Amino acid sequence: MTTESDHELNAGVFWDQRYRDEAYAFGTQPNDWFRECLEDLRPGRLLLPGEGEGRNAVHAARRGWRVDAFDPSVHGQRKASLLAREHGVGFDYRCCLLDEYNLEPGAYDALGIVFLHLPSTRRSLAYQRLASALKPGGALIAELYAKDQLALGTGGPPDPGKLYSLEFLKADFPDVDFSTARQCRRDIHEGRLHQGPSSVIQLFGYKT
Numbered sequence: 001m002t003t004e005s006d007h008e009l010n011a012g013v014f015w016d017q018r019y020r021d022e023a024y025a026f027g028t029q030p031n032d033w034f035r036e037c038l039e040d041l042r043p044g045r046l047l048l049p050g051e052g053e054g055r056n057a058v059h060a061a062r063r064g065w066r067v068d069a070f071d072p073s074v075h076g077q078r079k080a081s082l083l084a085r086e087h088g089v090g091f092d093y094r095c096c097l098l099d100e101y102n103l104e105p106g107a108y109d110a111l112g113i114v115f116l117h118l119p120s121t122r123r124s125l126a127y128q129r130l131a132s133a134l135k136p137g138g139a140l141i142a143e144l145y146a147k148d149q150l151a152l153g154t155g156g157p158p159d160p161g162k163l164y165s166l167e168f169l170k171a172d173f174p175d176v177d178f179s180t181a182r183q184c185r186r187d188i189h190e191g192r193l194h195q196g197p198s199s200v201i202q203l204f205g206y207k208t
């Protein structure tokens with residue numbers, strides 16, 4: 001029997017298959033919500049878990065952020081470093097799962113969770129661990145697919161257990177004072193894997 005933790009352990013293999021081509025699976029431009037939120041923040045230290053091929057890390061580094069990123073995909077790491085070189089920026093990118101990453105508590109001015117979908121049994125603890133890496137006053141930025149994204153079929157995991165509800169997601173961050181916490185429909189055009197009308201949850205807030 002395949003368990004949820006098996007799926008997580010295989011995340012690197014799964015995503016390597018998607019990232020091995022030359023084309024960037026989610027494009028080379030940053031996620032819209034992440035870009036918009038970052039515009040209002042003064043650059044500092046930023047953590048990007050599940051950063052894939054590096055589009056958000058490169059964007060932030062170009063704006064003066066000191067970025068730490070990680071992801072289990074070797075091809076993700078390889079393409080992130082290619083993209084960084086192309087734009088003349090650098091950041092620390094570790095090839096590992098969230099559970100293996102040495103998180104520094106209270107170290108970051110911002111945390112960007114962009115389409116890092118985890119099984120429902122693991123989500124809450126994992127996100128709380130990530131939020132513990134924020135300084136008091138640090139910003140949480142997140143965009144994730146909502147439950148009804150499944151019917152739209154324009155991107156995101158095909159597994160309902162990895163899609164979220166606004167209510168549960170907000171509860172995962174008890175120490176964050178949200179200025180935006182909403183579920184909405186928007187057109188997404190990110191590479192070949194996120195294309196079309198989509199149902200997402202967008203969060204922005206500061207850690208208290």
Ligand SMILES: C[S@@+](CC[C@H](N)C(=O)[O-])C[C@H]1O[C@@H](n2cnc3c(N)ncnc32)[C@H](O)[C@@H]1O
Nearest residue numbers: 011015026050051052071072097098114115116
């Ligand atoms: C939909 S992609 C998004 C990539 C990137 N955040 C972006 O917006 O372009 C999800 C990423 O999460 C990573 N991932 C999945 N499970 C993970 C885990 N347990 N720990 C760290 N990263 C994980 C995958 O390798 C993949 O690159």
